[in-house]
Amino acid sequence: MKSSTVPVTVKMRKSWDHSGQGADAVYMAKLAEESGIAAVAVHGRTKEQYYSGKADWEIIRRVKNSIKIPVIGNGDVFGPQDAKGMLENTGCDAVMIGRGAQGNPWIFSRTIHYLSTGRLLPEPSAEERIEMALRHLKDMIEYKGEGVGVREMRKHIGWYLKGLRNAAEMRDRINKLEGYQEVCEALKNYLQAQTTEPAPIKRLCEEEMI
Numbered sequence: 001m002k003s004s005t006v007p008v009t010v011k012m013r014k015s016w017d018h019s020g021q022g023a024d025a026v027y028m029a030k031l032a033e034e035s036g037i038a039a040v041a042v043h044g045r046t047k048e049q050y051y052s053g054k055a056d057w058e059i060i061r062r063v064k065n066s067i068k069i070p071v072i073g074n075g076d077v078f079g080p081q082d083a084k085g086m087l088e089n090t091g092c093d094a095v096m097i098g099r100g101a102q103g104n105p106w107i108f109s110r111t112i113h114y115l116s117t118g119r120l121l122p123e124p125s126a127e128e129r130i131e132m133a134l135r136h137l138k139d140m141i142e143y144k145g146e147g148v149g150v151r152e153m154r155k156h157i158g159w160y161l162k163g164l165r166n167a168a169e170m171r172d173r174i175n176k177l178e179g180y181q182e183v184c185e186a187l188k189n190y191l192q193a194q195t196t197e198p199a200p201i202k203r204l205c206e207e208e209m210i
Contacts, residue, residue, distance in 0.1 A: 007038035011074070011096075014059045017048040025059050026066050033067045041072035041096050051099070060090040072096050079107065080114035087115075103159025105132065126164055126194040130187050133160040137183060146180055157183070165194060 010032045015024035029040045042063050044055035055075025064071040073092035077083050078100040086095050100107050106128075110121045124132070136156060141149035158171040170190050177183050 004036075008036075009039045009041065009072075010037050011041040011043065011072075013043045014046050014056055017046050025063055029063045029067050029071075033069050037069065039070040039072060039093075040067065041074055042092075043096075044073075044075040057086060057090050060086070060092055064091045064093075070094065074098060080111040080120060083111045084115060103129075103133075103156060103162055126191060129160045129164070130191045133157050134184060134187060136160075137180065141180055147178070150178060150180060150183060153183075157187075161190075166190075 012025055012028050025042055032040050042060045044057050044059050060073040070093040072094045073086045073090050074096035077086060077095055077097050083095045097107060106124050113121050137153045140153050154175050157174050161167040161170055173186060
């Protein structure tokens with residue numbers, strides 16, 4: 001990597017399976033550093049685990065203590081407090097957020113604010129979640145077309161609704177819809193059921209797709 005004109009980074013997991021006991025990540029991180037890699041990201045799970053079980057933050061600390069280049073911690077960061085905990089417990093230089101951002105793009109601004117001030121910003125409201133889901137849906141349709149865009153957005157909409165009342169029932173309904181207007185109207189009615197105020201996303205639903 002020393003011949004590259006741009007910084008090259010590497011992401012790795014703890015090891016292939018538990019038999020490695022994390023030695024694989026330490027060994028590979030040292031090789032990466034010797035090869036001229038600019039930074040290493042470590043996910044505290046084995047390849048065999050996939051996303052099951054709990055991420056091992058201790059291996060991130062061990063990698064950080066074994067090399068001098070920046071180490072980015074990854075695994076089980078689902079909120080601002082998790083990011084702070086990872087930084088404090090591992091000594092890593094940065095935190096990588098993955099699944100925690102699914103249906104929750106606010107995690108980044110909330111985490112930065114918390115790390116900077118020690119204060120938690122409020123969770124997004126039902127209105128904010130649904131408006132963002134619709135914005136995401138429109139962008140997906142503009143990129144991939146209505147049919148593919150709606151189908152690929154179903155799981156994302158489910159993530160946006162996570163934690164709201166009757167979210168599971170709404171996810172089942174969304175999974176059967178095919179068109180933008182259908183989804184938009186369904187979400188508008190769902191939001192209306194969450195509050196006594198008139199649905200504020202009416203304007204978004206009335207906008208025509210290009």
